[in-house]
Amino acid sequence: MIDSNQPDLDRLTYTVAEAAQLLGISKTTAYECTKTGEIKSITLGRRIIIPRQAIRELLTETSSNARKDL
Numbered sequence: 001m002i003d004s005n006q007p008d009l010d011r012l013t014y015t016v017a018e019a020a021q022l023l024g025i026s027k028t029t030a031y032e033c034t035k036t037g038e039i040k041s042i043t044l045g046r047r048i049i050i051p052r053q054a055i056r057e058l059l060t061e062t063s064s065n066a067r068k069d070l
Contacts, residue, residue, distance in 0.1 A: 013042070013049040022055060 007018035014022065019039065020030035031048075033039040040054035 011052065013051050014055070016041075016048050016050065019050040019055060023058075 005021075007014055007022055016030045016034060017027050020027045023030065025033075030039065034041040034048055034050065039050060039058060041048050041050045
């Protein structure tokens with residue numbers, strides 16, 4: 001059974017809410033991170049989208065920094 005509340009992992013871009021859900025953070029935090037540039041995003045008119053690659057890069061960068069701290 002497919003959960004309609006889960007983002008489609010094959011898409012090239014996600015909304016801020018979908019990216020927040022994937023990252024396990026609040027929507028407010030996700031918006032703040034796009035505003036500060038911590039999460040790379042694209043603004044199209046009034047819509048903010050987050051490329052799948054930006055999420056992958058963020059997770060790769062974060063896990064690499066975590067390993068350095070060990």
